[in-house]
Amino acid sequence: MNDNRPLLEVQNLKKYFKTKRGMLHAVDDVTFTIGKGKTLGVVGESGCGKSTTGRAILRLIEPTGGCVLFDGEDISRLSNAKMRAKRREMQIIFQDPFSSLDPRMSVSQIIEEPMRLHGMYKSSHERETQTLKLMDTVGLARRLYNTYPHELDGGRRQRIGIARALSLNPKFIVCDEPVSALDVSIQAQILNLMKDLQAELGLTYMFITHDLSVVHHFSDDIAVMYLGKLIEKAPAAKLFENPMHPYTKALLSAIPSPNLDKQNERILIKGEITSPINPDAVCRFAKRCPYASDQCRQCEPTLIEKEKDHFISCFLHQDG
Known part of the structure; x- marks a missing residue:
């Protein structure tokens, strides 16, 4: 190689x-x-x-x-x-951090979704652990785990988008x-x-x-x-x-x-x-x-x- x-x-x-x-x-x-x-x-x-x-x-x-x-x-x-x-x-971070996030999903659900769709972890507990780790990585406070995009400012929304892009390594x-x-x-x-x-x-x-x-x-x-x-x-x-x-x-x-x-x-x-x-x-x-x-x-x-x-x-x- x-x-x-x-x-x-x-x-x-x-x-x-x-x-x-x-x-x-x-x-x-x-x-x-x-x-x-x-x-x-x-x-x-x-x-x-x-x-x-x-x-x-x-x-x-x-x-x-x-x-x-x-x-x-x-x-x-x-x-x-x-x-x-x-x-x-190969992933993408979109321009608009609001329109690229599903307003019906919480922060944790948005970050976890790619892992679930690709079957990366066997249990929901493993996905939850990885989601919290990604939130830490991109500087999202864990207290925002169950919040929704409309409750957050643009910077935090874009951090969600980055965490989602990173979720599949x-x-x-x-x-x-x-x-x-x-x-x-x-x-x-x-x-x-x-x-x-x-x-x-x-x-x-x-x-x-x-x-x-x-x-x-x-x-x-x-x-x-x-x-x-x-x-x-x-x-x-x-x-x-x-x-x-x-x-x-x-x-x-x-x-x-x-x-x-x-x-x-x-x-x-x-x-x-x-x-x-x-x-x-x-x-x-x-x-x-x-x-x-x-x-x-x-x-x-x-x-x-x-x-x-x-x-x-x-x-x-x-x-x-």
Whole structure:
């Protein structure tokens, strides 16, 4: 067994949706890897395909094409029964900690449900013991054992969601904007908790967010998506020090600086957004890019490794 092999390998992943006007290319030919125990942050505007990518990897929605290798095994063609068993190793934390929890179930029932459905423990006593252990792990007071989601604040609800995701002892968790619905002070608590759990349990994260200031400190690598395409991927520090794609530069310029005398010069993105329905094989950012050439409007750039571990899909950095 190759210990250096990535835990997750996504190859040419596609997800199209049929609409009255044609095929909507939500995720289009996306390729990346995530190493064991690492975090890949996935960023971009709303509607760029971040969440759809995460759900397609877990097969919560079926991909249109491509393949996903999890620990060396191609899971994109597993039967439903085998995929159900595989999901013990792959979990998700949803964006809204309220709508993702069953309001008719108590805290303990929500956390215990995955263990019961997968037959992990033989007795209810064992499941109860594990539920209390998980509550301790995520910082939920045991006195909340029989309370319901509507009685709790957003931070505690998200801790329930994290405990539920951990209940099956997964290796990989898709974190779909897990702190965007929370107050800033609670965001920090949840992010610190997730970091501690990663170090303790060796978890691998795909962290989906639109908040670049959060992803900078939370991720090992960052992937930038635009209209279903992966346009740049690099180690977090390298991406912030040397962004290459014009879209990435514009995103980074929007991050507020704590130094009022040294604010970033804002790069405004203007122009018409390309339709994701039946798109032409051209650069999808060309209509909004100040550097776009005829080549950008006629051909589609490919994702290349411009520098070590720094991938870019832009004609400005290709052809030498």
